[in-house]
Amino acid sequence: MRIHALPVDVVERARKLAGTDEFHELRGESVGAPLRCCLRKAGVGEPVVLFRYSPTAGRGPYEELGPVFAHMLPCGGPDQSHELPEALRHSPRALRAYGADGRIHDGGVARPEELTEKIEEWLSHPEVTEVQVRSASHGCFLFAVTAD
Structure with a gap:
């Protein structure tokens, strides 16, 4: 099994757009929010960006769009990629x-x-x-x- 967090380019784009439009909300912190950049929960004092994301697997009528959280600052991604977080x-x-x-x-x-x-x-x-x-x-x- 291989675990995939959000693609780096998606997270970098969201960070650049954080707070600039209605689709990329900058939050000072959201303790406990599930972070899709590093696959852990947000801690105290960690600024995050909340934005819309649609994974590429579902297409056409199966496409799903929803809100996701990521660190506002680079975090290095997940610690591993072969075990469920x-x-x-x-x-x-x-x-x-x-x-x-x-x-x-x-x-x-x-x-x-x-x-x-x-x-x-x-x-x-x-x-x-x-x-x-x-x-x-x-x-x-x-x-x-x-x-x-």
Whole structure:
């Protein structure tokens, strides 16, 4: 499994636009916000940018757009890319499995203890190229997972 945070170019663009329009909100801090740049939760005193993002896996009628948080200042990204981020595993997560054509293959909600197993199960299907992990309560994109 390979875990994908937001692409660096997407985060850099959001940082440049922070506070300049209605789609890139600069926040002094949002303690506990799930950061999509480094896949951990925001701490005290960390400025963040809140902006809209649509992952590329879902296309056409399957495209989903939602709010995401990232550090306002460069953070170095995730510590690793082969294990699900511990900070984002403590709640049920909505999962969406997509094929290369951008169509949804399957979807559902996984409890924290079954998250890895469900993702690996979907990635074992030859037609699935990516599984998106989202907030079950708000539907916001958290990170994507592909096979190694």
